Amino acid sequence: MSEVRIEGGRRLHGTVKINGAKNASLPIMAAALLCEGKTVLDRVPRLTDVSTLAIILDSVGLSVERTGPHTLELEPRDEANCSCPHDHAIAMRASICVLGPLVAKRKHARVPLPGGCVLGERPVDLHLKGLRAMGVDIKQKGGYIFAEAERLKGARIYLGGPHGSTVLGTANIMMAATLAEGVTVIEHAASEPEICDLADYLQKCGASISGAGTHTIRIEGVNRLEGCLHHVIPDRIEAGTYACAAAIAGGEVTLQNVRSDHMAALRDVMESMGVEFELDASTMIVRRKGTLRATDCTALPYPGLPTDMQPQLLAVLTAAEGTSVVTDSVYPERFTHVGELLRLGADIVRQGPQAVIRGPSALTGAYVRASDLRGGASLILAGLGAEGETVVAGIEHVDRGYELLDEKLLGLHATVKRQGAPPYQAGQLQLPFHKRAS
Numbered sequence: 001m002s003e004v005r006i007e008g009g010r011r012l013h014g015t016v017k018i019n020g021a022k023n024a025s026l027p028i029m030a031a032a033l034l035c036e037g038k039t040v041l042d043r044v045p046r047l048t049d050v051s052t053l054a055i056i057l058d059s060v061g062l063s064v065e066r067t068g069p070h071t072l073e074l075e076p077r078d079e080a081n082c083s084c085p086h087d088h089a090i091a092m093r094a095s096i097c098v099l100g101p102l103v104a105k106r107k108h109a110r111v112p113l114p115g116g117c118v119l120g121e122r123p124v125d126l127h128l129k130g131l132r133a134m135g136v137d138i139k140q141k142g143g144y145i146f147a148e149a150e151r152l153k154g155a156r157i158y159l160g161g162p163h164g165s166t167v168l169g170t171a172n173i174m175m176a177a178t179l180a181e182g183v184t185v186i187e188h189a190a191s192e193p194e195i196c197d198l199a200d201y202l203q204k205c206g207a208s209i210s211g212a213g214t215h216t217i218r219i220e221g222v223n224r225l226e227g228c229l230h231h232v233i234p235d236r237i238e239a240g241t242y243a244c245a246a247a248i249a250g251g252e253v254t255l256q257n258v259r260s261d262h263m264a265a266l267r268d269v270m271e272s273m274g275v276e277f278e279l280d281a282s283t284m285i286v287r288r289k290g291t292l293r294a295t296d297c298t299a300l301p302y303p304g305l306p307t308d309m310q311p312q313l314l315a316v317l318t319a320a321e322g323t324s325v326v327t328d329s330v331y332p333e334r335f336t337h338v339g340e341l342l343r344l345g346a347d348i349v350r351q352g353p354q355a356v357i358r359g360p361s362a363l364t365g366a367y368v369r370a371s372d373l374r375g376g377a378s379l380i381l382a383g384l385g386a387e388g389e390t391v392v393a394g395i396e397h398v399d400r401g402y403e404l405l406d407e408k409l410l411g412l413h414a415t416v417k418r419q420g421a422p423p424y425q426a427g428q429l430q431l432p433f434h435k436r437a438s
């Protein structure tokens, strides 16, 4: 197990380049299953989740090759096998994204129920409801979803659930609908920027989609899609995490390759804490000089505050003066980081979907363990603000969603050292396709 050692108390300064978005790259990689010919995907981050999905896609006959540090080429090779490998699929949530494309293009699919970060229950009922509405026969047995349809039929599908819209559910149905007969309308669709990026990619491939970015998406099915060149949008969660690093450690950090319009809710919360932002076309300067102020915030579907920033913000709020209440309406159970933050000396009380944080706490370094991706990032941020050495174990969770987080923090003059091998070396071209599916 890899770990990161952080010597806290150093102010950050410098520039960090933000990668393409993980949560845009993954569904777009799956969408290449719908196409004839080659897709070239640029600005794809080097992450273990990307490698795992590449292995899954390769096993169902879509060749995936990394031809540049952040470029993937995806091309259909053989459409006979429509069954996803179990162990890789249960390692990640986004593996569910192959279900819609496989059944729409190849008429059947066998996909394991997905895994991913443990954020409470993460059902896929809305994905299945949408596909059933399009005429897909779905059965569940032995941990697998079996899906079959001669040709999908357009339908009007309401995709709202108990916690609002579903991002990957919207992605799955939108992808499936591109090759369906007739018109599909998704109501209560997710409006996240990653959905818009997927729609942009599909439209360049020849799909007919309108309304992406709103809560009603209309898709008119076509007979064929052709792969294309696409540049993935910047990762608003990676950018937000470095903004939080500047906030908890103090100092000034310049983020390059950002879409500040995708980060309005986060900026609003951080500004109310006393963090300053300067925005340019694709650059964001984040500055924290004085003390941080407590603030209340709620994670909501876009354009609200992203749940994927809740753990990092919670870490920053331990350093703020006063009492803050953080609510997660998307994943009410997403608080595994709280117990570990307590080890560092934070004063946090969990009450159902809320955490009450009393600050400022003088955090002191300790051994803590990451048990999910954003929770792990939250512990690293807390380590930056703590006195003495913090050891964060379980860094493989963080490697699923951050490319070289430790090296980038080093570049911002933090004192951070990884123990154990990174998932790949800086500059390495090939993805770690070390465990190809058989």
Ligand code: EPU
Binding pocket: 023, 024, 026, 093, 094, 117, 121, 122, 123, 124, 125, 126, 127, 128, 161, 162, 163, 164, 165, 166, 167, 168, 169, 306, 307, 308, 330, 331, 332, 373, 374, 401
């Ligand atoms: N939900 C249902 N039924 C469904 C699907 C979802 O009840 O069929 C519920 C979920 O349990 C949750 C809420 O709806 O309470 C929203 O879940 P959503 O489906 O939107 O999540 P997701 O699409 O599975 C993506 C991101 C997550 C991010 C969420 C919310 C990817 C690969 N994952 O997951 O990212 O937290 O949207 O924005 O895009 C991360 O990057 O760390 C991460 C967990």
